[in-house]
Amino acid sequence: MKTRLAILILVxxxxxxxxxxxxYALYVAIHILLLSIFSLGFNLLFGYTxxxxxxxxxxxxxxxxxxxxxLLAYPSLLVGIxxxxxxxxAVSLLLGFLCIRHTRIYFSMLTxxxxxxxxxxxxxxxxxxxxxxxxxxxxxxxxxxxxxxKINMAPMENYxxxxxxxxxxxxxxxxxxxxxPMGLTMQGIRDSETRSVCIGISVxxxxxxxxxxxxxxxxxxxxxxxxLESTVTPPLAHWSHSAEPVLATLLGGVYSFSGPxxxxxxxxxxKDIIVRFTEYWQMCLGIIVVVxxxxxxxxxxxxxxxxxxxx
Amino acid sequence: MxxxxxxxxxxxxxxxxxxxxxxxxxIVFGVLGVLNFAHGSLFMLGAYFTxxxxxxxxxxxxxxxxxxxxxxxxxGYFMERFFLRHIYHLDHAYQLLLTFGxxxxxxxxxKMIWGGxxxxxxxxxxxxxxxxxxxxxxxxxxxxxxxxxxxxxxxVWLLFEKTWWGKMVRASASDREMASAIGxxxxxxxxGVFVFGAMLAALGxxxxxxxxxxxxxxxxxxxxxxxxxxxxxxxxxxxxxxxxAIIVGTLSAYxxxxxxxxxxxxxxxxxxxxxxVKPQGxxxx
Numbered sequence: 382m383k384t385r386l387a388i389l390i391l392v393x394x395x396x397x398x399x400x401x402x403x404x405y406a407l408y409v410a411i412h413i414l415l416l417s418i419f420s421l422g423f424n425l426l427f428g429y430t431x432x433x434x435x436x437x438x439x440x441x442x443x444x445x446x447x448x449x450x451x452l453l454a455y456p457s458l459l460v461g462i463x464x465x466x467x468x469x470x471a472v473s474l475l476l477g478f479l480c481i482r483h484t485r486i487y488f489s490m491l492t493x494x495x496x497x498x499x500x501x502x503x504x505x506x507x508x509x510x511x512x513x514x515x516x517x518x519x520x521x522x523x524x525x526x527x528x529x530x531k532i533n534m535a536p537m538e539n540y541x542x543x544x545x546x547x548x549x550x551x552x553x554x555x556x557x558x559x560x561x562p563m564g565l566t567m568q569g570i571r572d573s574e575t576r577s578v579c580i581g582i583s584v585x586x587x588x589x590x591x592x593x594x595x596x597x598x599x600x601x602x603x604x605x606x607x608x609l610e611s612t613v614t615p616p617l618a619h620w621s622h623s624a625e626p627v628l629a630t631l632l633g634g635v636y637s638f639s640g641p642x643x644x645x646x647x648x649x650x651x652k653d654i655i656v657r658f659t660e661y662w663q664m665c666l667g668i669i670v671v672v673x674x675x676x677x678x679x680x681x682x683x684x685x686x687x688x689x690x691x692x
Numbered sequence: 693m694x695x696x697x698x699x700x701x702x703x704x705x706x707x708x709x710x711x712x713x714x715x716x717x718x719i720v721f722g723v724l725g726v727l728n729f730a731h732g733s734l735f736m737l738g739a740y741f742t743x744x745x746x747x748x749x750x751x752x753x754x755x756x757x758x759x760x761x762x763x764x765x766x767x768g769y770f771m772e773r774f775f776l777r778h779i780y781h782l783d784h785a786y787q788l789l790l791t792f793g794x795x796x797x798x799x800x801x802x803k804m805i806w807g808g809x810x811x812x813x814x815x816x817x818x819x820x821x822x823x824x825x826x827x828x829x830x831x832x833x834x835x836x837x838x839x840x841x842x843x844x845x846x847x848v849w850l851l852f853e854k855t856w857w858g859k860m861v862r863a864s865a866s867d868r869e870m871a872s873a874i875g876x877x878x879x880x881x882x883x884g885v886f887v888f889g890a891m892l893a894a895l896g897x898x899x900x901x902x903x904x905x906x907x908x909x910x911x912x913x914x915x916x917x918x919x920x921x922x923x924x925x926x927x928x929x930x931x932x933x934x935x936x937a938i939i940v941g942t943l944s945a946y947x948x949x950x951x952x953x954x955x956x957x958x959x960x961x962x963x964x965x966x967x968x969v970k971p972q973g974x975x976x977x
Contacts, residue, residue, distance in 0.1 A: 670793030
């Protein structure tokens with residue numbers, strides 16, 4: 382009951398954000414929401430299924446480039462975003478089929494190489510991706526269902542609400558996924574693959590499911606980006622971008638539902654604060670990572686809750 | 693034809709830097725079971741220290757290289773003794789994450805100490821000049837690098853196959869508990885292996901200073917190459933790392949010439965295919 386109330390208050394506060402916050406705060410908030418979606422998907426793979434991916438930025442970029450391509454050809458926000466997610470889902474299903482043959486370090490290396498293959502395509506396949514210039518002039522198309530309504534997306538507030546709606550939907554679905562039998566099965570596989578096989582679970586099927594859903598979440602985060610920035614560039618696919626959800630999740634807490642979200646908020650706010658004092662933000666981040674791995678592997682969430690962080 | 697031979701030699705000299713880098717990575721993985729994400733940063737530090745001793749302080753070139761190896765050895769010692777040692781029992785993921793944290797720290801530390809601008813120190817005068825290969829001038833320095841790479845390969849091989857220390861290392865790589873039971877001091881040995889790997893990376897970085905750019909961020913770029921090589925050769929496989937380095941080095945030399953657009957894609961494709969078909973690497977048992 383208390384948690385529900387807290388969530389309700391949080392949602393109301395977020396919904397009222399445009400009333401009391403400026404344009405920059407909205408811009409930051411959108412980025413935090415995107416990183417939250419991105420990290421949640423990553424954590425389904427890492428925290429819930431036990432697979433550390435270093436190639437999630439590849440699917441993020443597929444979602445972003447997919448949405449950008451669609452918006453450039455057919456300016457409808459919904460078609461662009463849904464299209465981006467579907468393309469990212471298809472690509473991650475395909476690559477997941479190849480990646481989930483391995484676990485542990487081999488899985489990490491395999492996802493890294495596929496992510497970098499996507500990066501090299503974005504960088505070099507000039508005819509389709511615009512090469513190192515990326516794609517520019519992507520319109521923030523109106524939210525439209527022909528015959529029903531058409532909302533102008535030019536004001537930042539309007540687009541903020543679209544992102545917020547998608548984020549809430551994504552978080553809610555994630556909650557349902559990890560508390561469903563499917564989510565529990567994934568956690569079972571994480572804890573003991575042998576035991577799961579013995580009770581007749583198709584380990585591969587659930588790993589593939591987890592991989593595909595994670596890819597779709599990355600794709601959703603990516604697809605929401607081009608209407609905001611009006612441009613997409615190859616670094617979105619680079620492995621160093623894959624590290625962002627890894628760090629956010631580690632910061633918030635790997636084995637908790639809210640960890641990636643809390644971590645995303647902290648990641649952005651810390652960055653915003655630290656860069657005001659020093660240009661060496663990366664070093665601070667590195668020190669935080671080292672301290673977390675050495676002493677606080679449950680992340681921030683576990684420090685404030687008695688339940689989490691026991692693993 | 694001449695172009696192919698010439699470019700092959702260029703590729704071979706590039707391969708030798710990669711070999712020095714990958715050798716340390718694969719040794720550390722094979723023995724300690726840790727994939728050191730920050731290994732490329734040790735390569736970078738080796739380059740920066742050499743630049744400082746030789747380029748700024750005017751120390752003799754050979755002495756500068758030796759000093760930078762020692763400096764990186766100290767850094768490696770601290771990494772292993774005070775951090776990695778405490779998380780060996782955890783999942784691989786945490787070791788990757790910890791060493792990733794070190795990349796961020798080393799990169800910014802380099803920026804803090806040496807500035808964000810790339811450094812290009814001068815070539816020692818005795819290395820200037822070229823040798824004629826198939827009628828074209830080939831830098832003498834590249835020949836020296838090829839020679840050094842081969843020499844290091846032989847020394848490392850002898851060290852692991854013929855010395856007592858090498859035997860202890862191989863014993864603990866194949867069975868940690870058993871080696872410990874018959875009196876091998878595992879923690880000290882692990883520190884030694886990590887420092888040795890760090891020094892190999894530093895040597896690669898140090899030898900690169902006369903011809904390669906030294907800048908923050910080269911560590912992160914190099915580590916990905918080292919990953920590709922060690923994966924192709926088999927993680928933990930020294931011979932595989934040598935051949936993998938030659939494959940990647942030559943391929944990028946020819947790739948730039950023959951299919952510049954798909955060079956990067958091709959290299960990662962090879963890595964992925966090896967992982968899928970033969971994850972123990974081309975030379976894994």
